Amino acid sequence: MESQNRRLMRDFKRLQEDPPTGVSGAPTDNNIMIWNAVIFGPHDTPFEDGTFKLTVEFTEEYPNKPPTVRFASKMFHPNVYADGGICLDILQNRWSPTYDVSAILTSIQSLLSDPNPNSPANSMAAQLYKENRREYEKRVKACVEQSFID
Amino acid sequence: MADDNIEPDQASFDKGYSEDANQVNQDDLILQQSKNIEKEISDSIMLVGDKEDIMVLEQQYIGDEVYKGKVKDLARKYSNLRRTRPDGNCFFRSFGFALLESLYHLEFNSFRLIAEKSKDKLLELGFQKFTLEDFHDQFMEVVNLISKPETNEDTLVEVFNNKDYSDYVVVYLRLIASGQLQQDADFYQNFIEGNRTVFEFCRQEVEPMFKESDHIHIIALSTALDVGVRVRYMDRGDSTEAIAHDFPEDKPPQIHLLYRPGHYDILYPL
Numbered sequence: 001m002e003s004q005n006r007r008l009m010r011d012f013k014r015l016q017e018d019p020p021t022g023v024s025g026a027p028t029d030n031n032i033m034i035w036n037a038v039i040f041g042p043h044d045t046p047f048e049d050g051t052f053k054l055t056v057e058f059t060e061e062y063p064n065k066p067p068t069v070r071f072a073s074k075m076f077h078p079n080v081y082a083d084g085g086i087c088l089d090i091l092q093n094r095w096s097p098t099y100d101v102s103a104i105l106t107s108i109q110s111l112l113s114d115p116n117p118n119s120p121a122n123s124m125a126a127q128l129y130k131e132n133r134r135e136y137e138k139r140v141k142a143c144v145e146q147s148f149i150d
Numbered sequence: 151m152a153d154d155n156i157e158p159d160q161a162s163f164d165k166g167y168s169e170d171a172n173q174v175n176q177d178d179l180i181l182q183q184s185k186n187i188e189k190e191i192s193d194s195i196m197l198v199g200d201k202e203d204i205m206v207l208e209q210q211y212i213g214d215e216v217y218k219g220k221v222k223d224l225a226r227k228y229s230n231l232r233r234t235r236p237d238g239n240c241f242f243r244s245f246g247f248a249l250l251e252s253l254y255h256l257e258f259n260s261f262r263l264i265a266e267k268s269k270d271k272l273l274e275l276g277f278q279k280f281t282l283e284d285f286h287d288q289f290m291e292v293v294n295l296i297s298k299p300e301t302n303e304d305t306l307v308e309v310f311n312n313k314d315y316s317d318y319v320v321v322y323l324r325l326i327a328s329g330q331l332q333q334d335a336d337f338y339q340n341f342i343e344g345n346r347t348v349f350e351f352c353r354q355e356v357e358p359m360f361k362e363s364d365h366i367h368i369i370a371l372s373t374a375l376d377v378g379v380r381v382r383y384m385d386r387g388d389s390t391e392a393i394a395h396d397f398p399e400d401k402p403p404q405i406h407l408l409y410r411p412g413h414y415d416i417l418y419p420l
Contacts, residue, residue, distance in 0.1 A: 007284055014280055063281070064317045064359045081175045092177060096357040097321045098281040121175070 007063055008032050011101040023105035025056065033058045036072075037105055041144060042113045046137040050144035054084075054108070056101065066095040069104060073147045076139045078115040078126035086111070087121040191237060198247050198310040199233040201303075201418070207231065220384050223391040224408070228382075230418035231408065238360035241367060241407070241414045242320045242327075247310050248405035248416045249377055251303070253296045264375060265293050272329045285325065288318035321359065327367050328352040330374035341366050362412070365397075372397040378404045385411055 008027070015025055025037030035056040041047030053072040059065060069091055070084035079087040090099060090107055099107075120126035128136035204225050211217035234240045234247070253261055269286045273279055292315055295301045310316045331338045335348040342351050355361050356370075372379045378401030382392040396403055406417040 010280070010284065061313070061317075064313075064321065081177075083175055085175045085178060087177060092181075094354055094358060096353065097285070097359060098278055098325070098357065100278075100281055103278075121177075 005032060008058060014100065015102055018102075020102050020106045020109075023102070023109055025054075025101055025105060033060075035067075035101070037069075037101075039105060039109050039112070041147075042109060045113050046140035047112045047144060050147040052143075052147055054105075056104070063097040063100070066091045066099075067104070069108065074143050076122070076125050076136075076143045077112065078117045078120050078122055078129050079111055080125075081121040085121065087119060188237065191235060195233070195235045196311055197235045197237075197243060197313070197316050198307055200307065201230045201232050204228050204231050204417075216386055217384065219390050220392045224382065224384070224417075227420060228406065228417045229420050232416040232418070234415055236413045238362050239317075239320045241363035242323045242371075243310070243316065244407050244414045244416045245371060245379065245405065246319045246323055247306065248407065249375070250293065250296055250306060252404050253293075258296055261375075261377075262293060262297075265290060268326055268329075268374070271333070272325055275329050275332050277325065277329070282325065285318055285322040288315060289322040291315070292319055317359065323371060324357050324359070326374045327371040328356040330370040331356065331366070338366065338370070363414075368397045372401070376401075378402050380406045381409050381414075382406065382417060383409050385409075 009032070012025075012027060022040040022042065023037065025035050028034045028036060035058075037054045037056055039052045039054065041050035041052065050073075052075065054069055055072055056067050056069050058067040069086055071080055071086065072084060075084065081087070086108060088107060088111055090096070091104070115126070115129055117126040117129045125136065125139070128139065205221070207221045207224070208218060211221060232244075232247070234244045249261075269282065272282055292309055295305065295309065310319075331348050331352055338348050342348060346354070355364075356367060368379060368381065371377075379397045380403035381395050381397065383395065384392045387393070392408070406419055408415045408417045
């Protein structure tokens, strides 16, 4: 078996046997290179109760290169682009092949709790996060409600 | 007009939001561009090339007296050159290939023992067992090829041009270097620029693939595996010879590498 398929099967097995709190993921039916994942909004954050869907797309270079991860659910967050793309260092220039799918999903989950408004992908969200937290939370809550319907 | 009914505050928020909707995902654009450059390189240069005569270097520097002089000097000490792909992994890949090749002549079993044990040290340092084992298994598979009688130079070139093996060897060597830096963090901290801890440096500059190597990577890897490396530096400097640096300093060289600004290849002594 090619190494990335073997590795993806191991990632999946580990995610099933030892699932981190608040995240889940699995390959799509026909294609092990494309996964669907869900991240539950962390407690004590405006994202609480949200069920946010993501797609994780691997290339044949995984795990030497990171997969492309996008929110499929609508998101309002300083580090998430309008198209769902995520601005997170470990998914770009600080990727390490020792990260697996569990590590990726839990890192994204922490990003929800701790946005980095200094490297914004959504400048509006970053500005509100810094200057008008109430309005920020209002918009995030709208995404949480939207996530129930999606 | 509808706009008149919106409070000024709200209007500016809405405007900002719609601009965001059009905000281009810069990361994707940059990724696409670097992918195109990488493809150009990977289509034209093998991960590890065939052995070439050292004098091929001369043709590369026609009309350049400084470099020509240094090529002549190299040719007095080395017979051959083997190029590697300039993808940011060239040091680790060159090191890995030259190391395994050198094991034909040297004590294979003692190295295999060091390689086997290296995993335990990394686990002690807190590397994730699940992913570490994957890389270690693949690395050992390549190391063990050397002990098989049917393995020859062509086998090694083939394996090192198969990304499934070649990149896993690079990753594992990167992890070993990272482990060494972390284990002797107090010492290595002195050589790290900027306000970074050794751990951060490892996460940012050592473990990720395609990150270029510096002296500190070479010292860490050669120390961890107890393998001497001589690097010959070919640059615009005044000297008429390609100056040699040995890592670790007191260790006789087991492998020889050629450094030209930004890139490492493998050298074969006469």
